[in-house]
Amino acid sequence: MKNFFDRLMRLDRRWIFLFLIVVCVITYAADFEVPILVEREVEVIHDFVDSLPPGDIVMIAIDYDPNNLAELHPMTFAIIEQCWRKNLKVLITSLSQNGPGMADQALRDITDSLAVTKTYNGKVYEGREIVNGIDYTFLGYKPYFALVILGMGQDFRLPFPTDYYGSPLDSIPMMQGVLNYNDVACVIDLSGGNITDYWISYGQNRFNFPLALGLTGVMTAQYYPYLGSGQVFGIMGGLLGAAQYEDLTDNPGLAKDGMRVQLFAHIVIILFILVGNIGYFMERRKLHRAEGR
Amino acid sequence: MKRQVPLVLVFLFGLFMIFQYFVPHESSEWVYEFLLDWIYIIGIFALALGIWSLYVVSVDKIKTRKHDWKYSYITLAGLFGMILFGFTARHGDEWGWFLVFVACVLLTIGMIVQAMAAKTAKGLPLALAGVFLIASILIAAFDDTWSFYFYTAEGLQSTMFRAFFDYVMMPILATIFSLLAFFIASAAYRAFRARNLLASLLLIAALIVMMRFFPYFGSTVGELIARTSNWLMNVPNLAAQRAIVIGVGLGIVATALKVILGIERGYMGKG
Amino acid sequence: MDFTTFLWTTFAAFVTLATFSFLYKDNPFYKFAEHLVVGVAAGYFVIILWHNGLVPNLFQRLADGDWYLLWLNSSMWWYLIPAILGALMWTRFSKKWSWVSRWPMGLYIGISTGVAIPLEMSNRVSKQLYATMVIDLAGHDHAGGWWDYFFGTGLLDITSGLSQVLIFVGALAALIYFFFSKAHTGLFGRAATFGIWILMIGFGASFGFTVMARISLFVNRLQFIDQNWIQNALNPENMIDGARWPYLLVFYAVVLLIVGYIVFELVKHLGSKGKATASQ
Numbered sequence: 001m002k003n004f005f006d007r008l009m010r011l012d013r014r015w016i017f018l019f020l021i022v023v024c025v026i027t028y029a030a031d032f033e034v035p036i037l038v039e040r041e042v043e044v045i046h047d048f049v050d051s052l053p054p055g056d057i058v059m060i061a062i063d064y065d066p067n068n069l070a071e072l073h074p075m076t077f078a079i080i081e082q083c084w085r086k087n088l089k090v091l092i093t094s095l096s097q098n099g100p101g102m103a104d105q106a107l108r109d110i111t112d113s114l115a116v117t118k119t120y121n122g123k124v125y126e127g128r129e130i131v132n133g134i135d136y137t138f139l140g141y142k143p144y145f146a147l148v149i150l151g152m153g154q155d156f157r158l159p160f161p162t163d164y165y166g167s168p169l170d171s172i173p174m175m176q177g178v179l180n181y182n183d184v185a186c187v188i189d190l191s192g193g194n195i196t197d198y199w200i201s202y203g204q205n206r207f208n209f210p211l212a213l214g215l216t217g218v219m220t221a222q223y224y225p226y227l228g229s230g231q232v233f234g235i236m237g238g239l240l241g242a243a244q245y246e247d248l249t250d251n252p253g254l255a256k257d258g259m260r261v262q263l264f265a266h267i268v269i270i271l272f273i274l275v276g277n278i279g280y281f282m283e284r285r286k287l288h289r290a291e292g293r
Numbered sequence: 294m295k296r297q298v299p300l301v302l303v304f305l306f307g308l309f310m311i312f313q314y315f316v317p318h319e320s321s322e323w324v325y326e327f328l329l330d331w332i333y334i335i336g337i338f339a340l341a342l343g344i345w346s347l348y349v350v351s352v353d354k355i356k357t358r359k360h361d362w363k364y365s366y367i368t369l370a371g372l373f374g375m376i377l378f379g380f381t382a383r384h385g386d387e388w389g390w391f392l393v394f395v396a397c398v399l400l401t402i403g404m405i406v407q408a409m410a411a412k413t414a415k416g417l418p419l420a421l422a423g424v425f426l427i428a429s430i431l432i433a434a435f436d437d438t439w440s441f442y443f444y445t446a447e448g449l450q451s452t453m454f455r456a457f458f459d460y461v462m463m464p465i466l467a468t469i470f471s472l473l474a475f476f477i478a479s480a481a482y483r484a485f486r487a488r489n490l491l492a493s494l495l496l497i498a499a500l501i502v503m504m505r506f507f508p509y510f511g512s513t514v515g516e517l518i519a520r521t522s523n524w525l526m527n528v529p530n531l532a533a534q535r536a537i538v539i540g541v542g543l544g545i546v547a548t549a550l551k552v553i554l555g556i557e558r559g560y561m562g563k564g
Numbered sequence: 565m566d567f568t569t570f571l572w573t574t575f576a577a578f579v580t581l582a583t584f585s586f587l588y589k590d591n592p593f594y595k596f597a598e599h600l601v602v603g604v605a606a607g608y609f610v611i612i613l614w615h616n617g618l619v620p621n622l623f624q625r626l627a628d629g630d631w632y633l634l635w636l637n638s639s640m641w642w643y644l645i646p647a648i649l650g651a652l653m654w655t656r657f658s659k660k661w662s663w664v665s666r667w668p669m670g671l672y673i674g675i676s677t678g679v680a681i682p683l684e685m686s687n688r689v690s691k692q693l694y695a696t697m698v699i700d701l702a703g704h705d706h707a708g709g710w711w712d713y714f715f716g717t718g719l720l721d722i723t724s725g726l727s728q729v730l731i732f733v734g735a736l737a738a739l740i741y742f743f744f745s746k747a748h749t750g751l752f753g754r755a756a757t758f759g760i761w762i763l764m765i766g767f768g769a770s771f772g773f774t775v776m777a778r779i780s781l782f783v784n785r786l787q788f789i790d791q792n793w794i795q796n797a798l799n800p801e802n803m804i805d806g807a808r809w810p811y812l813l814v815f816y817a818v819v820l821l822i823v824g825y826i827v828f829e830l831v832k833h834l835g836s837k838g839k840a841t842a843s844q
Contacts, residue, residue: 275482276484
């Protein structure tokens with residue numbers, strides 16, 4: 001038994017990788033659903049968007065790169081589709097380096113999805129064409145996001161004289177009479193880096209607009225103080241947050257689909273932690289016995 | 294002059310921006326917007342420095358035959374290929390000679406780099422570079438199935454530009470970061486030990502949060518774990534993160550003051 | 565899915581698997597993917613900076629000027645000044661003239677630090693201190709009165725007065741822990757100890773979320789390989805002129821490449837193991 005644990009402690013890490021891959025692949029291939037318990041901080045965001053009247057503008061900041069797409073892309077899909085089904089307009093900006101490509105790809109895919117008639121939460125939504133400039137405006141990217149967030153508080157045209165595709169903002173129907181944050185219902189920042197800090201400090205703190213966050217799991221715990229102080233009204237944290245939002249909008253996607261693999265991968269990691277600790281305590285006991293304690 | 298002028302600039306503009314926050318008069322707002330407008334343009338030039346550095350490092354790697362120098366050709370091909378795709382777009386569905394043009398341009402650049410790297414026999418790569426350059430110019434001049442777009446954004450919507458983002462950048466970047474899943478599993482196995490009270494507290498909190506969405510504990514135990522996890526996030530975690538946020542905020546303010554007052558001069562570099 | 569898109573998807577699947585091969589060891593496939601993405605990402609950024617940055621913010625404003633007069637006849641000629649300042653940043657590469665780049669750098673540093681002070685002080689310090697110190701012990705409309713509110717529905721009630729007191733005490737203790745100008749002894753030391761306990765619980769909670777974050781990155785790659793590549797390769801509706809073989813050929817060619825590489829590495833590994841045993 002002692003020899004077994006000794007060998008286990010010195011296991012080549014590639015066997016650990018292989019074990020995790022096998023568990024994830026088997027779980028992925030199995031067809032079952034994990035029940036999702038919706039947390040209050042996610043429900044608040046959904047309810048806020050749901051309460052907005054048609055024609056209101058929701059500003060979505062797609063501030064993540066491909067390395068965070070796993071957790072944040074499902075949030076983007078769920079929120080934008082919810083907005084468009086409810087005939088809300090979406091103003092999109094992208095302050096991370098590779099964010100414009102993510103936003104461009106998401107807009108193309110969601111536009112295709114909206115063309116199909118679908119039923120969400122028992123309500124039938126007819127398929128319709130999504131038009132750039134009427135249903136959405138994509139502002140694009142500018143460097144130095146802190147100053148861009150400040151500039152948008154004065155006038156969106158200050159950092160963004162044109163949209164991503166080169167059309168002057170003043171020529172876009174949706175942007176007529178839309179000057180700054182005062183003309184949007186809320187801002188939802190989907191971010192995988194420290195851009196969120198600047199949305200809170202430079203954006204919400206200075207201009208007092210309702211701000212919600214969609215964050216990667218790594219960052220989520222750090223932003224609870226802002227939820228507690230009321231500076232943000234909701235947080236979607238990681239893939240679970242995305243799955244909860246998909247559940248609320250009755251729009252299952254990659255997040256809900258991925259939760260079953262998450263579940264068993266977590267079980268495997270917990271197993272690793274337990275085995276590692278058992279091995280550690282056995283080694284410590286062996287050491288103490290050798291020292292005659 | 295070399296160090297005093299930047300210090301004065303930092304002091305004056307820093308002071309103005311602090312002043313402007315408390316004085317939202319029309320005149321101060323006008324200056325504030327004017328400055329922000331300038332900064333966006335200056336910032337773009339600054340960021341381009343990194344791209345030049347990448348080019349210089351890759352060429353240097355090829356010239357000095359460093360470890361894995363051959364792969365630097367792939368880096369340069371990706372860099373210049375993407376730039377070409379972003380500045381060009383087809384007029385319809387026909388490809389014409391566009392892909393040949395791209396290949397010729399990349400080969401021109403490749404031959405020039407090869408010539409720079411060669412210690413002797415530079416003639417052949419330079420001659421080939423000339424041939425490919427002439428071919429590129431002829432194709433660009435006479436093929437009307439595509440065009441260059443420098444002042445309008447057709448390139449952003451071009452097939453190749455989007456395809457390289459969707460099918461090259463996105464999958465590779467996403468996969469590089471997904472390797473972390475395995476490293477965290479390995480770290481959990483080898484390093485996550487309950488050595489003392491503090492490590493045990495961390496471990497127990499981590500385990501409770503990790504188990505919060507498990508459906509297999511039955512309704513009572515499952516709900517208890519979910520509620521405990523929710524409490525951990527909204528009470529002790531909030532307290533801890535709040536202390537960190539306050540500490541970081543004080544640090545940022547202190548450092549910013551040091552920069553404005555000229556005590557902290559690291560941004561100026563040496564000399 | 566049309567065949568061109570399938571070819572691109574296959575390439576994406578190939579580079580995904582090439583990147584995953586790093587888990588076994590560094591190899592030419594991984595190096596190819598790594599170097600390719602570095603170049604492509606840099607090129608992508610150049611295009612974004614040009615089309616989204618320089619063109620709308622600079623060139624379109626100078627559009628009524630003439631390039632051969634360096635846009636000096638433009639109605640908004642003053643935009644040349646930030647352009648020149650930005651170009652001066654490039655002197656950083658010259659040993660003799662690098663001091664010139666400090667001027668635009670000074671402008672940027674001055675503006676960003678000046679903006680940071682009031683906003684960060686307000687956001688991170690004032691509002692957080694306010695939220696910590698304002699404990700709503702009596703404002704909660706609770707049928708059972710103050711005592712019932714203080715304990716709420718139980719120890720795990722996050723809205724109860726007890727939880728809010730704990731947040732206050734915990735945040736204060738954690739701040740005391742970070743104060744290193746006084747020795748952590750006596751009552752101060754005990755408060756600092758409680759502070760580090762709170763911090764460890766916070767970091768543990770962070771770790772719990774981090775595990776989910778990392779796993780979800782891998783789950784997404786599994787979903788991509790299955791739903792975007794394998795399912796489309798084996799989908800009988802995907803055809804070119806009624807023929808399925810192009811899709812299957814491309815798919816199995818990549819699968820064969822992967823299997824071939826695995827077999828090659830296995831043979832190499834067993835061979836080296838055999839040599840090591842023989843030499844003993």
